[in-house]
Amino acid sequence: MCKDCGCTIAGANSGHHHHGEEGHHHHHDHLHQNPQLNDKKTIAVITKILDENDRQAAGNREHFDEAGVLAVNLMSSPGSGKTSLLEKTIEEGSLKIAVIEGDLETNRDADRIKAKGAAAYQITTGTACHLDAHMVHHALHELPINDMDVVFIENVGNLVCPASYDLGAHLNVVLLSIPEGADKIQKYPVMFRAADLIVFTKCDLLPYFDFDMTQAKEDARRLNPKADILEVSTKDEASIQKWINYLKFKKELRG
Numbered sequence: 001m002c003k004d005c006g007c008t009i010a011g012a013n014s015g016h017h018h019h020g021e022e023g024h025h026h027h028h029d030h031l032h033q034n035p036q037l038n039d040k041k042t043i044a045v046i047t048k049i050l051d052e053n054d055r056q057a058a059g060n061r062e063h064f065d066e067a068g069v070l071a072v073n074l075m076s077s078p079g080s081g082k083t084s085l086l087e088k089t090i091e092e093g094s095l096k097i098a099v100i101e102g103d104l105e106t107n108r109d110a111d112r113i114k115a116k117g118a119a120a121y122q123i124t125t126g127t128a129c130h131l132d133a134h135m136v137h138h139a140l141h142e143l144p145i146n147d148m149d150v151v152f153i154e155n156v157g158n159l160v161c162p163a164s165y166d167l168g169a170h171l172n173v174v175l176l177s178i179p180e181g182a183d184k185i186q187k188y189p190v191m192f193r194a195a196d197l198i199v200f201t202k203c204d205l206l207p208y209f210d211f212d213m214t215q216a217k218e219d220a221r222r223l224n225p226k227a228d229i230l231e232v233s234t235k236d237e238a239s240i241q242k243w244i245n246y247l248k249f250k251k252e253l254r255g
Helices: 024-033 038-069 083-093 107-117 134-138 191-192 203-208 214-222 237-254
Strands: 070-075 097-103 119-124 149-153 172-177 197-201 230-231
Touching: 038 070, 038 134, 070 083, 083 097, 083 107, 083 149, 083 197, 083 237, 097 107, 097 134, 097 203, 107 119, 134 197, 191 203, 197 214, 214 230, 230 237
Parallel strands: 070 149, 070 172, 097 119, 097 149, 172 197, 197 230
Antiparallel strands: none
């Protein structure tokens, strides 16, 4: 876990200025769910960090609005297919796309995106297990967002911390791949409650895994009745088109 968001007492007392969470009730819940975080001074320090992040996130959202782009925060565990989905979205060709890539190390995902012809900027977070609004703000100045339809923020692969951190995106999208198992929804409820859209990926593998899609959708809707749900396979062009149509519809609604 990262050293800055309250995952550890050491990080909580560090006073690092980068990390924050979406909404006061969310980050207060996050703090009190951790039995280590029962010191008033510690909670005060973390709350200040979170509030600073929220202010930066609001600034990021203004940048996206001024540029007329739809900003999408993609979250999931490692290996769920975030980068593969982005590659297919770029290949389809009807949306102008830029990508902010977040990973602990290496530029591999950004290189994959650039190879498809889209603009990308890599953020290597080192030990931090999620992106924050300050990191995203820096990346915005490295990408031609004014010429884009959609800016994707591919968050660090992690089903815990990224769920709570407001980056300034318009949509939070959570991916869950079939091989991961439907039980992840109940095991990581904060992540799925934070989603505007839940995308079940690698659906071509359903015949080979014990994954009850009906139950998974029921679990997801019980946690988050307002979330939209899509089933996607990168080998099924019709499902990719549904995903792209969803993005176009959301962008149109923003004007």
